[in-house]
Amino acid sequence: MSETSYSLAELLIVAAAEAWRHDGEIMGTGIGPLPRLAAGLAKKTFNPALATSDGECWYTTEPMPSGMRGDQVELEGWMPYDRVFSSLWSGKRHAMVAPVQMDRFGQANISVIGDHAKPKAAMLGARGFPGNSIHHPNSFFFPQHSTRAFVAGEVDFVCSCGYNPARYPGGKFPAGLDLRIIVTDLGVLDFGGKDRAIRVKSLHPGISFEQVQDNTGFALERPESIPTTPAPTAEQLALIAALDPKGVRKTVIKGDPAGDRR
Amino acid sequence: MQNGTTAALDKRMTIDEIVGSLRDGMTIGIGGWATRRKPMALVRAIARSNLKDLTIVSYGGPDVGILAATGKLKKLIFAFVSLDHYPLEPHFRAARQAGKLEVLELDEGMLHWGLRAAAMKMPFLPTRIGIGTDLVKQPELSKRVKSPFEDGEEFVAMPALRLDAALLHVHRADERGNVLTLSPDPFFDELCARAADVTYVTAEKVVPTAALDLPANGRYNLVERALITGVAEQPFGAHPTSAAPDYQLDLKHIKTYTESAASPEAWDAYRTSFINVDEAGYLAAVGGAQAVSALPKPIY
Numbered sequence: 001m002s003e004t005s006y007s008l009a010e011l012l013i014v015a016a017a018e019a020w021r022h023d024g025e026i027m028g029t030g031i032g033p034l035p036r037l038a039a040g041l042a043k044k045t046f047n048p049a050l051a052t053s054d055g056e057c058w059y060t061t062e063p064m065p066s067g068m069r070g071d072q073v074e075l076e077g078w079m080p081y082d083r084v085f086s087s088l089w090s091g092k093r094h095a096m097v098a099p100v101q102m103d104r105f106g107q108a109n110i111s112v113i114g115d116h117a118k119p120k121a122a123m124l125g126a127r128g129f130p131g132n133s134i135h136h137p138n139s140f141f142f143p144q145h146s147t148r149a150f151v152a153g154e155v156d157f158v159c160s161c162g163y164n165p166a167r168y169p170g171g172k173f174p175a176g177l178d179l180r181i182i183v184t185d186l187g188v189l190d191f192g193g194k195d196r197a198i199r200v201k202s203l204h205p206g207i208s209f210e211q212v213q214d215n216t217g218f219a220l221e222r223p224e225s226i227p228t229t230p231a232p233t234a235e236q237l238a239l240i241a242a243l244d245p246k247g248v249r250k251t252v253i254k255g256d257p258a259g260d261r262r
Numbered sequence: 263m264q265n266g267t268t269a270a271l272d273k274r275m276t277i278d279e280i281v282g283s284l285r286d287g288m289t290i291g292i293g294g295w296a297t298r299r300k301p302m303a304l305v306r307a308i309a310r311s312n313l314k315d316l317t318i319v320s321y322g323g324p325d326v327g328i329l330a331a332t333g334k335l336k337k338l339i340f341a342f343v344s345l346d347h348y349p350l351e352p353h354f355r356a357a358r359q360a361g362k363l364e365v366l367e368l369d370e371g372m373l374h375w376g377l378r379a380a381a382m383k384m385p386f387l388p389t390r391i392g393i394g395t396d397l398v399k400q401p402e403l404s405k406r407v408k409s410p411f412e413d414g415e416e417f418v419a420m421p422a423l424r425l426d427a428a429l430l431h432v433h434r435a436d437e438r439g440n441v442l443t444l445s446p447d448p449f450f451d452e453l454c455a456r457a458a459d460v461t462y463v464t465a466e467k468v469v470p471t472a473a474l475d476l477p478a479n480g481r482y483n484l485v486e487r488a489l490i491t492g493v494a495e496q497p498f499g500a501h502p503t504s505a506a507p508d509y510q511l512d513l514k515h516i517k518t519y520t521e522s523a524a525s526p527e528a529w530d531a532y533r534t535s536f537i538n539v540d541e542a543g544y545l546a547a548v549g550g551a552q553a554v555s556a557l558p559k560p561i562y
Contacts, residue, residue, distance in 0.1 A: 054562065055562035056446070056447070056562045057446050057447040058446070067561060068561065069559050069560070069561050069562075071559060078446070080446070080447040080448060080449070081295065081370075081447060081449060081450070082374070082448075082449075082450070085370070085371040085374060088371075089371065107394075107395075111367065112358070116365075116367075116396070117361060118358075118359070118360075118361025119358055119359055120359070121355075121359070122354065122355040122358035122359050123350060123355075124342045124343070124344055124349060124350070125322075125340055125341055125342035125343060125344075125367055126341060126342070126367055126368070126369055126395070126397060127341055127342045127369075127370055128341070128369060128370045128371065129369070129395075130369035130372070130391050130392050130395045130397055131369045131370065131371040131372065131390075131391040133394070133395075134390045134391060134393055134394065135390065135391075157396045158394070158395045158396040159395060159396070159397075160395065161393065161394025161395050162394070164394070167393075167394045167395075168393070168394060169416055174390065174393060174394065176390070177394070
């Protein structure tokens with residue numbers, strides 16, 4: 001497949017789909033266009049049991065193609081918010097969300113930049129981040145890996161909890177806390193370092209460890225050898241095209257650059 | 263508030279009568295979720311009224327934005343305020359960034375939990391949510407409870423969110439306060455009603471009881487009528503938010519609304535055209551009944 005060209009967005013979709021590979025029959029939620037396509041790709045390939053929704057309140061038998069409405073696909077289950085909470089509190093969900101900030105503990109923020117009482121920028125509010133992070137597996141997506149996103153110290157307002165022992169009685173992490181992977185435009189990171197430190201799991205083609213480190217506000221763990229993020233296969237590219245007939249994936253990353261930057 | 267022998271079973275009221283029964287400083291829960299099934303006609307009437315210093319509990323959308331921009335809010339209890347397709351609510355942002363709005367920021371499920379505690383007349387319900395986050399630095403969430411069982415786990419005590427009044431928008435009601443919400447997700451409107459001393463609904467249509475066809479529609483009967491204090495018929499009362507299947511979200515109007523935050527002049531113009539008018543004037547200003555009924559289903 002070395003002949004096949006692919007965009008960075010397509011590379012990220014394929015890398016992000018890996019989040020749900022071993023999850024089996026749980027609710028898979030990708031927030032934002034690329035994580036949503038990634039959950040769809042996981043369902044179309046290695047995890048057909050994954051339950052994905054129309055973004056409103058129904059599960060669909062097939063992943064919802066982008067730009068389609070819930071009444072244009074087959075519905076297979078009712079999922080009002082009350083049931084979403086019941087399901088997520090039981091741990092039977094894996095979400096990939098796109099925070100504004102993350103720190104070295106994996107703590108994430110979508111609420112405010114600056115002081116909580118008088119923020120420099122008010123954003124959404126904590127939404128479901130606190131409950132998600134303490135109950136079920138979570139992965140993360142950052143289309144722009146920078147020191148503004150991966151901050152030194154702690155995030156401005158901790159919405160989702162992370163591996164920060166100072167925040168738990170006796171320093172013991174909650175049983176439901178399970179942070180999995182972080183997909184960015186530079187590489188894939190995970191929490192497999194010492195004491196759950198963030199480490200670089202793979203580098204996208206043409207990206208060096210130094211580039212990732214320079215764009216991160218805290219020290220990253222560097223394994224002895226770091227593999228290159230696998231390129232999408234022709235089959236995966238065809239499935240992505242079918243899941244995204246309107247090409248929403250081309251609008252997420254500025255200029256829709258190529259995935260191989262060697 | 264009503265005793266058993268004199269409870270009025272004709273609960274029909276006007277929107278102005280409902281708003282006239284609210285008081286300064288009340289804690290009011292607003293039903294719906296972001297841009298879906300918000301009681302916007304009631305929100306606009308509050309915005310026109312002299313009410314002040316309200317505490318609003320809401321899965322927030324333009325309801326929160328309008329009340330913030332018209333100076334009605336003292337405090338907001340929320341997990342998010344969003345216009346869905348336009349994720350950031352500009353009037354809410356402006357109020358937050360001015361630093362004048364008191365807030366209690368919650369997780370979405372935690373808000374539900376606080377309403378449930380109030381509904382059950384419990385002072386609190388335990389939850390893991392908030393542990394490890396900055397939510398629990400807020401004084402309202404500073405209390406912990408320890409499991410009395412062997413596990414000994416420590417939980418956040420989520421205090422009951424008691425409401426002086428709840429405002430909801432439903433699809434159908436009869437004059438006795440039997441209501442149907444026909445949209446696919448009932449959200450947490452039932453808990454709002456149970457957490458509140460009084461609950462007022464606007465309904466797309468007020469119909470005879472038989473026309474509710476409860477044997478077929480039982481699953482859409484939000485809550486028992488004893489919890490409903492007043493019913494106002496208000497077609498398109500959720501606009502610009504959706505009241506599917508009767509009508510869909512008006513994305514074009516949501517865009518107009520977001521643009522109203524661009525300058526004080528833009529806000530004055532919006533307020534003049536869409537808030538300081540009666541509901542007939544409002545409906546005409548947003549294109550009329552036919553246009554609203556024909557809105558396409560949005561993509562989520």
